[in-house]
Every structure is written in structure tokens, then in C-alpha cells.
Amino acid sequence: MNIEEVERQRTATPGCARIIHFNHAGSSLPSQATLDAIVEQLQREALGGPMEAADLQIQQRARTAAARLLNAEPESIAFASSGSAAWSQAFNALGPWQAGERILVGRHEWAGNLACIAEAVKAGARLEVIPCDAHGAVDPQALAQMIDRNVRLIALTWLPANGGLINPAAQIGQVAQRHGIAYFIDAGQALGQLPCDVQTLHCDVLKGAGRKYLRGPRGTALLYVRPGFMQRLLPMQRDVLSAPWDGQRFTLREDARRFETSEVSLALLAGLANALEEHNRLGAQAIRRRIEQMSRALRQRLRDIRGLALHDLGREHQQSGLIAFTLEGWNCVALKQALATRGINIGANGVAYTPLDMQARGIESIARISLSYLNTEAEIDVLLAHLSELAAQPQISISTHNP
Incomplete structure (x- = not known):
């Protein structure tokens, strides 16, 4: 992706003119076109009636774009209000758990997923952590040695929230x-x-939020369910869309919309459809190359700041755009707040987000820079200058819980 394309994307994104945003892993900046799509649908509903303004083409656009993103069929895509809601729906649809059944997870599993699994553990299932390799990643060979007939589910957080793995x-x-x-x-x-190809990943279920690197609106998420796996999932939540009356009985749909309800925000889906189409036009490979190049250079420059420690796992030069660090003398939330007052957004995560990994590494919290293709070298220079300045200030300590 050349600098001219980056500037076009930044010009089309109003937030880029107002803030230096390094919290794309929390929620990225939407384009003006995405905002317009949301507002235009709301205006149609306000002027013509919300039910009367329902446009099924909006859902089809979003579903088609999501399928292209994942190399899947549109019928295998469902929409949800959040990634956590999507994951929990799919997990709960697996049905009751029996004593002795095993669930294998990576050490970096998202806490929201672990909260769902905890209910299965109460029923007698066993949660077990797959060992990591020398670089801190989930080890496929170790996983293979754990398999027996009692393993019912393998769950993986692909890119953990607390670093670049x-x-x-x-x-x-x-x-x-x-x-x-x-x-x-x-x-x-x-x-x-x-790049995300569900055929190459060999997954049965995959979920992700629209608000992060896809630059869609909050309150949207994607759920992919492999068609051959669909019949094994019986959602607990049902309505006239997911389980319509066929004249004799209520029957679950054959496609992924068995996880949806008839009540949906078409305005949010209109925004998501636009964001997905923008992403697909840019191309996942080009986006990946730019983020990888910038994050590699930024990690190297961060090492030059006195008192700053990186806490990323994974092979060097094969990491994501999430950069975890701590700054000596600074509470991570206080650091985030201090940068916010200077017009710079970063993230801050605590043990509650990735408890198994944070506890295993003895880390209480991390500050997090998350890069997007929207970021520039000039913004990185500003960030580094402020971090260097804050590193030289006296210790600041506040008693604030992680957001």
C-alpha cells in the first residue's frame, strides 16, 4: 500500500484530522462513507417508517462482503451485536456438557470465552491449557499429544488482546x-x-467484531459457521427468523441465520457493509504488509526509550500490530490517560482480559499500541516523543481499574 493510498484513506476518515489514534485493536476510526451509510438508513427510517424502510439488500451486501472477507459462502455468515455474543451463542449451541469431556484452549484465550467455558466446567467438563512453544505461541505438536476421545472442543484466540503474538x-x-x-x-x-481464509484455517466456528480493524460500527460482529458443522449447533435463542413456523412445527433454519433474530439494526449493518467493502477493495495482503512493516520499525524504536519494556510474544518479525509494553514508574491506565490529554489514543489491558497468560507471565497490566494502515510515520514520531518525555517524569501512580 503506497503513501498516496494511505493519504486517500486518511482524508476519507474524519477522525484522522482530530486525533492520533493507536487503539485500533480496541475500536478503529470509521470512514465518512461508513458514517454516511448509517445516517442515511436512520433518515430513511425516520422519514418513511422504520419497518417500511427495511431494506433486505443491506443485509445481503453485508453478508456478501463478509463472505468474501473469509472465503466463505454468504449462507455461512451470521451477524451479532458483539464478538463475545457470537462466540457464546455458538458455544452454548453445542449442547450440554458431560463429566470428563475436555476443552483444550490456548494460554492466551480471551476472558469472555473462558467465562462461557466456566459454565461447562461446572457441569463436569475439564478445561486444559495447550502448552506453548519456545516463542510463547500455542504448540500444535503439544496439542496433538493431548488428543483422546474425550476432547470435545479446541478453542483458540488467534491474536491475543495483550500483545503481538x-x-x-x-x-x-x-x-x-x-x-x-x-x-x-x-x-x-x-x-x-x-488475511483470513476459513478453508485454510479448517475451523468450524470463527467470530470477530466489526469495530476493530474492520473499521465498522460498534454493536456489530461476524459469526462464521462451517456448513457441515451447522447441524451440530442448536441455538438456545430462537424466534420467527431463526426457527420459523412451517405450518406444522417451528424448524431451525439450515443456514447461519439460525443464530440471528428478526430484530436487527439495519443502520449498523449498512455501516458494516460499507466498512467490509472498503476493506475488501484495499486487500488483506496489502493491509498486512503495511501494518507488519510499521510495527516492526516501531518495536525497534520503542526499545530505545529508557524504562520501557516490551511484553510481546511470538517470533520476531512475525508479530501483529498489537504492541504490549510497560513504562517504568507508570501505571498503565495512568499512562493511557496522560497520552489522551496530549491527543494520543492507546489501550491498556489488565489480567481480567487474558487471565491465563497474564498470570502465567506474572504481568498485572500492559499498555498497548495497536497500529493500523491509517497510521503514519509522523504520528509514530509524535507518540515516541511523548513517551520519551513521560519516561523522564517522576513516578505517577493511580488506583484505577482497567477499563
């Missing part, structure tokens, strides 16, 4: 496919940042 999702999928075990991928930080 990229887990080997496709290799994990090969193990799951070889043994016929259900495989769920949390792709919340991957969608919009890495």
Missing part, C-alpha cells in the same frame, strides 16, 4: 480436522489485520 491457527486446525474435533477461532484482532 500470532498463534498458528491453521496448524491447530489441521490437528482438529484430523481428529474430527470441533474447532472455534476467536479472530477478534485478526479480522481486518491479517
Whole structure:
């Protein structure tokens, strides 16, 4: 992606003129076209009636663009209000858990997913952590040694929220496919940042939020369900869309919309459709190359700041655009707030977000820079200058919980 294209994208994104944004892993900046799509649908509903302004083409556009993003069929895509909601719906649709059944997860699993799994553990299922390799990634060979007939689910957070690790999702999928075990991928930080082909990943379920690297509106998420796996999932939530009356009985749909309801925000889906189409036009490979190039250079420059420690896992030069660090003398939330007062957005995560990994590494919290193709070298220079200045200030400590 050349600098001219980056400038075009920045010009089309009003937030770029007002803020230096390095929190794309939390929520990225939408384009003006995405904002316009949302407002235009709201205006149609306000002027013509919300029900009367319902446009099925909006949903079809979003579904088609999402399918292209994932190399899937539109019928395998459902929409949800958040990535966590999508994952929990799919997990709960697996049905009741029996004593002795095993759930294997990476050490970096998202806490929201672990909260769902905790209910299965109460029923007698066993949660087990797959060992990591020397670089801190989930080890496919170690996973293969753990497989037996009691393993019912393998769950992987592809790109953890607390750093730059990229887990080997496709290799994990090969193990799951070889043994016929259900495989769920949390792709919340991957969608919009890495190329994502569900055929290559060999996953049965994959989810991701629209608000992160896809630059869609908050309150939107994608859920992919492999067609051959669909019949194994019986959603607990049903209505006239997901389980329509056929004249004799209520029957679950055959496609992924068995996870949707008839009540949906078409305005948000209009925005998501536009964001997905913008992403697809730019191309996942071009986006990945730019983010990888910038994050590699930024990691190197961060090492020159006195008192700053990087906390990323994974092979060097094969990491994501999420950069985890701490700054000596600074509480991570206080650091985030200090930068915000200077017009710079970053993130800050605590143990509650990725508890298994943070506890294993003895880390209480991290500050997080998350780069997008929208970011520029000039913005990076400003960020580094302010971090260097703050590193030289006296210790600041506040008692603030992680947001």
C-alpha cells in the first residue's frame, strides 16, 4: 500500500484530522462513507417508517462482503451485536456438557470465552491449557499429544488482546480436522489485520467484531459457521427468523441465520457493509504488509526509550500490530490517560482480559499500541516523543481499574 493510498484513506476518515489514534485493536476510526451509510438508513427510517424502510439488500451486501472477507459462502455468515455474543451463542449451541469431556484452549484465550467455558466446567467438563512453544505461541505438536476421545472442543484466540503474538491457527486446525474435533477461532484482532481464509484455517466456528480493524460500527460482529458443522449447533435463542413456523412445527433454519433474530439494526449493518467493502477493495495482503512493516520499525524504536519494556510474544518479525509494553514508574491506565490529554489514543489491558497468560507471565497490566494502515510515520514520531518525555517524569501512580 503506497503513501498516496494511505493519504486517500486518511482524508476519507474524519477522525484522522482530530486525533492520533493507536487503539485500533480496541475500536478503529470509521470512514465518512461508513458514517454516511448509517445516517442515511436512520433518515430513511425516520422519514418513511422504520419497518417500511427495511431494506433486505443491506443485509445481503453485508453478508456478501463478509463472505468474501473469509472465503466463505454468504449462507455461512451470521451477524451479532458483539464478538463475545457470537462466540457464546455458538458455544452454548453445542449442547450440554458431560463429566470428563475436555476443552483444550490456548494460554492466551480471551476472558469472555473462558467465562462461557466456566459454565461447562461446572457441569463436569475439564478445561486444559495447550502448552506453548519456545516463542510463547500455542504448540500444535503439544496439542496433538493431548488428543483422546474425550476432547470435545479446541478453542483458540488467534491474536491475543495483550500483545503481538500470532498463534498458528491453521496448524491447530489441521490437528482438529484430523481428529474430527470441533474447532472455534476467536479472530477478534485478526479480522481486518491479517488475511483470513476459513478453508485454510479448517475451523468450524470463527467470530470477530466489526469495530476493530474492520473499521465498522460498534454493536456489530461476524459469526462464521462451517456448513457441515451447522447441524451440530442448536441455538438456545430462537424466534420467527431463526426457527420459523412451517405450518406444522417451528424448524431451525439450515443456514447461519439460525443464530440471528428478526430484530436487527439495519443502520449498523449498512455501516458494516460499507466498512467490509472498503476493506475488501484495499486487500488483506496489502493491509498486512503495511501494518507488519510499521510495527516492526516501531518495536525497534520503542526499545530505545529508557524504562520501557516490551511484553510481546511470538517470533520476531512475525508479530501483529498489537504492541504490549510497560513504562517504568507508570501505571498503565495512568499512562493511557496522560497520552489522551496530549491527543494520543492507546489501550491498556489488565489480567481480567487474558487471565491465563497474564498470570502465567506474572504481568498485572500492559499498555498497548495497536497500529493500523491509517497510521503514519509522523504520528509514530509524535507518540515516541511523548513517551520519551513521560519516561523522564517522576513516578505517577493511580488506583484505577482497567477499563
